[in-house]
Amino acid sequence: MPQSFRLPEGGLIDRARSLRFTFDGRSFDGHPGDTLASALLANGVHLVARSFKYHRPRGIFSAGAEEPNALVQLGEDPRTDPNQRATQVELFDGLSAKAQHCWPSLEVDFNQVTSLASRLIPSGFYYKTFMWPSWKYFEGPIRRAAGLGKAPRLPDPDRYDKCFAHCDVLVVGGGPAGLAAALAAGRTGARVILVEQDNRLGGSLLSAPETQIEGAPSADWVREAEAELATLPEVKVLKRTTCFAYYDHNLLGLLEKVTDHYAPYDRPAELPRQRMWRVRAGHVILATGAIERPLVFRDNDRPGIMLASAASSYLNRWAVKPGSRAVVFTNNEGGYRAALDLKSRGVDLAAVIDLQLAAEGPLSRRARDEGIPIKTGYAVTGTSGHLRLKKVFVAPLDGAGKRVFGGGEPIEADLLVSSGGWNPTVHLFCQSKGTLEWDDSLACFRPDASMQRNQAVVGAANGTFGLSSVLVEAHAAALAAADAAGFSTGGEASTAPTSVEERDFLPMREIYLVPSIKPLGQGGKHFVDQQHDVTAADLLLAMREGYRSIEHVKRYTTTGMATDQGKTSNVAAIGIVAEHLGKTVPEVGVTTFRPPYTAVTFGAFAGRDVDDFLDPERTTPMHAWHRAHGAAFEDVGQWKRAWYYPQAGEDMAAAVNREVKAARDSVGILDASTLGKIEIRGPDAGVFLDRIYTNVFSTLKVGRARYGLMLKEDGMVFDDGVTTRLAEDRYLMTTTTGGAANVMSWLEEWLQTEWPDLKVYLTSVTEQWATMTISGPNARALLAELTELDLSTDSFPHMSMAEGEVAGVKARIFRISFTGELSYEINVPSRYGLAVWQALIRVGQKYAITPYGTEAMHVLRAEKGFIIVGQETDGSVTPLDLGMNWIVSKKKDFLGRRSLSRPDMLKADRKQLVGLLTEDGREVLPEGAQLVESNHDIRPPIPMVGHVTSSYWSPNCGQSIALALVKGGRDRMGERLYAALPDRTISCTVTEPLFFDKTGERLHG
Amino acid sequence: MVEDFLRQSPLSHLALAASGRSQRAEEDGVALAERPYRTVITLRGQAEDAVFVEAIQRALGLGLPRKVGQVSGDPRGREILCLGPDEWWVTDAADDAEPLVTSLTEAVGDLFAQVVDTSDNWFALELSGPRARDVLAKACPLDLHPRTFGPARCAQSLLAKAPMTLQQLDDTPAFRLHVRRSFADYAWRWLSDAGREYGVSILQS
Amino acid sequence: MLLIPCPHCGPRAEIEFSYGGEAHIARPEEPDELTDQEWSDYVFMRRNPKGVVLERWVHAHGCRRWFNAARDTVTYEILAIYPMGQNPPELPEPRYL
Secondary structure: OOOOEEEEOOOOOOOOOOEEEEEEEEEEEEEEEEEEEHHHHHHHOOOOOOOOOOOOOOOOOOOOOOOOOOOEEEEEEOOOEEEEEEOEEEEOOEEEEEEOOOOOOOOOOOHHHHHHHHHHHOOHHHHHHHOOOOHHHHHHHHHOOOOOOOOOOOOOOOOEEEEEEEEEEEOOOOOHHHHHHHHHHHOOOOOOOEEEEEEEOHHHHHHOOOOOEEEEEEHHHHHHHHHHHHOOEEEEEEEEEEEEEEEOOOOOEEEEEEOOOHHHOOOOOOOOOOEEEEEEEEEEEEEOOEOOOOOEEEEEEOOEEEEEEHHHHHHOOOOOOOOEEEEEOOEEHHHHHHHHHHHOOOOOEEEEEOOOOOOHHHHHHHHHHHOOOOOOOOOEEEEEOOOOEEEEEEEEEEEOOOOEEEOOOEOOOEEEEEEEEEOOOOOHHHOOOOOOEOOOOOOOEOOOOOOOOOOOHHHHHHHOOOHHHHHHHHHHHHHHHHHHHHOOHHHHHOOOOOHHHHOOOOOOOOOOOOOOOOOOOOOOOOEEOOOHHHHHHHHHHHHOOOOOHHHHHHHHOOOOOOOOEEEOOOOHHHHHHHHHHOOOOHHHHOOOOOOOOOOOHHHHHHHOOHHOOOOOOOOOOOOOHHOOOOOEEEEEEEEEEEEEOOOOOOOOOHHHHHHHHHHHHHEEEEOOOOEEEEEEEOOOOHHHHHEEEOOOOEEEEEEEOEEEEOOOOOOOEEEEEEEEEEOOEEEEEEEEEOHHOOOOHHHHHHHHHHHHOOOOOEEOOOOOEEEEEEEHHHHHHHHHOOOOOOOOOOOOOOOEEEEEEEOOEEEEEEEOOOOOOOEEEEEEEEEHHHHHHHHHHHHHHHHEEEEEOOHHHHHHHOOOOOOOOOOOOOOOOOOOOOOHHHHHHOOOOOOOOOOOOOHHHHHHHHHHEEEEEOOOOOOOOOOOOEEEOOOOOOOOOOOOOOEEHHHHEEEOOEEEEEEEEOOOOHOOOOOOOEEEEEEEEEHHHEEEOOOOOOOHHHOOO | OOHHHOOOOOHHHHHHHOOOOOOOOOOOOOOEEEEEEOOOEEEOOOOHHHHHHHHHHHHOOOOOOOOEEEEEEEEOOOOEEEEEEEEEEEOOOOOOHHHEEEEEEHHHOOOOEEEEEOOOEEEEEEOOOOOOOHHHHHOOOOOOOOOOOOOOOOEEEOOOOOEEEEEEOOOOOOEEEEEEHHHHHHHHHHHHOOOOOOEEEEEEO | OOOOOOOOOOEEEHOOOEEEOOOOOOOOOOOHHHHHHHHHHHHHOOOOOOOOOEEEEEOOOOOOOOEEEEEOOOOOOOEEEEEEOOOOOOOOOOOOO
């Protein structure tokens, strides 16, 4: 049955080429230019899906983005996309699609039993029924039975791209309005981006070949417009691109499908699959058109039932007959266009059923002249046909439109198209917080006031339906936008394209719920939201149960909440609620529009920022050496730091123990380049530091260094580090690795916002310097071999700095220690970092120099009880809690000082820093373990008295050591506490937080 | 003076000096090159202090740009980038910053100003070619259209997730991108990947 | 995503900026003369009105300068920017729909 519903001529398809595709395992042919939907219809396939809740057979309902039914699963894992609208999937050779949500097959779906039981499962059924003992027991099976397509199981193999773009005028929609706007704005020289979701420009004109613009067929005008736009250097036309979101300040999100329409074997490897554009537009012109509203009648969901305009599109654009014998059901004059199209393309037109009492417009007159049977004042009362429409039942309607007479006269038909008026596509406008007004004459919501500046809505999206008016309106809006963007107009460019056509769909008779011969909900269903299987009866039930706000009715019934976001159902739902409540439609109001307009795959949002690019990996100048020497790396913020250097046969514990021992026994070397460094200069630098740090820096002598602690204004420790006075008006501050950027911002904030009178300049030099720390009893001897500096304690004491050459490179050397050993921190310009590191390693061989990583550093400092900000502190710890009163000046004010005397800060039961030794010294406490006072009284609630912040095996102490924050800890010395683990407790004793070299002799070598 | 062979570019693991081309291949949309070791000196001072401005201009032989985003001088030689109302970069083709640091330090003397060698804090790479703007648009929210940006302009922004100082060198267009040294590998790989659809020529450093 | 007019760099994307909270909260000159309550108010308490807010921003990935902004939390419109240490300029009437 090769394309037996394809018309012999016409359509925007390339008949010279055939494309082979499969749907549900069956092979078909189509042509370039087809969508999956048009190709299926050309092959006589209407049944394409089963519905969400009742598993009812469903067909192709529309010809565009509004499609509620024809959702398919495209492709195979891993390249598979669920819920793709067949009406928007561009056909390519080898396309493979499957029906979703049916088992075992589309034709025979066992889950259709839910349809038989549908009277038992109204809205809210799940909420009301599956409550005991808990929803969680029911959720799995119900979710398996419900739902739409399947997400891919394998990682996405495709690449996605993201980019920023800027323009003076962004035009959304490439129909007549959008084209007229883009031309008008583009000719002024303004930067214009025109976005069209389709693969062709033209919009509604593609389905209406008889329309004329500039005295010629509109197709010619579209072609010329596209050609002209291509010649304008500042105009970019993006086809296959959907504007899915409208964010603040005219930032719009676009999704461009770059290679989705290529046959898999043809996809250019260098191109991303899809590209997300983030466009910042000076002005936005929304020319998003309108979507036809279906009529809500009984059993309005069978395959073979579609929108009237969709039938015209399939006939005219794709040269496909959507049926053999058709009934047109309309409430407006515009519905007769489909009747005329169907008749002229050879479809047997059984009747036009018109809710209007009379039809006297130009289209209906033409239809009558052509001999089309017209029944005005009639309604469709129901349909029959299981997998495809077979019969349409019609009956006369009473004057009020509330009931029908008689039993319903059957009409044989395999196609029923309906038109209930048009809804401007206001989604983007509403996302941008524009408000809508109800237009009584058009019976639709149309844009009222813009929240965003520099925004215009034109054409059908604005409720302007006559082609001639559309072109004039779009042209004027574009010129105004260009003018406001600074591009003057005049002469040729200021004339709008002309058309004589005022294609209007009025008059219409507003009836939202078409009555049937039986009461609502009996003998059939009036579907409002076909994708979520929400019926008119569900809406009425919600109202009987007390829901009044349309937002509540929406959530309770889930109408408009499926993947189509109710594009064909929302206004009907509002209309039905309004009729029932005796209110007007605007009184009921609309629900909130949110992005995205159509679904966007996660890959496009992620773009390039996945895998290796998920987060930058920052590396130090010595990184290559660490890698070459087998280092394991630890993530510290974005930095990759050498964690430990396992040798052959060593596990982490063995490597760390060896490194820790080496730093105490001879000499170790650590890459400390990641520490933050800030150069501070100015006459007020000392005063500034006094305000920032808890202790005094203005009295520091030149060439000397001091450890300092910074607090936030709430008194909590924020960062720490050593600051050195380089000159009378110059300091070098160091910060923690993770805090470097924050500290820099913090200092600038205070200087700029609170103390602009202080003369201080700051410059970050974190990465100017490669920093290597040599630590251990042989550190001095090693350094002496590479520098001429006098390293004796007299001339280079602890907490001081000297400048000189190390291994021939100019260096700043700080004698400071984070291990408790004699240590030198050598800083050289980063470009020489690796060379100097290698020199130290080479010369250090005679001292068995051992590179140590961050884990060994942590152990070494914990043996000495030195804190790490972010490990011992968590934003709720004061210097007093840490027992660091010695660093808190009593003589001056500093940031956070006043908070330290707040009553809460002085409580005796605040958590305080202590040491912990396990009863069994071999046992290492887990970091983060909660501490309790008893290991036998375990009835909840058990008072938590603290937690372990750091815990290691200390090879130098020969036992495990830990630091902890414990309530009133300093008064608990010697007390027994228990670390509570899921399956046991570990007994430990509270000690001073200092485990090694308690007198500090080793510091001096 | 330290021997040159002791120094390392943060991209030395890519061995660009040996493998790169001398110029962009005709069919490639962009060319990418590293520019390590250029002098970058951070200068802070008061633009409203005529003595400061005069001292700097005399020391450098260049006008001090006052508007943020302006650049004076020769992009391939010595130039001044205005990064903030009281912040500039003095960059120079010289790969030893010390003489310039010394002369600037002497020039500002006791004035309320700051001169800091930040040559190694930053890493420069150059992206040029007809599609250079398209590659940058993937990473950077700036509008680089010729109507809003151009030669002798600079801006600080983001390159994907790395902070960046960007300047346009000429109308090729060629851009110089400065990222912190530790971001060099990230930036290089990111741009190479982003340029793939246009073709990327890797140039010798 | 907002488009924020940096006083030095011109309009830039919000991702280049950091938010600095409510503006015009001066650090007390003499913290010791404040009651605990007054000090806590300074440290912790902030207004969160619907409508115009005066707030601080810093062009963190740009010129790193701080400035004040008047922004409407209903429309997200930035009504004015003005330097640190200055009072807000006269603001246009909010455009509520």
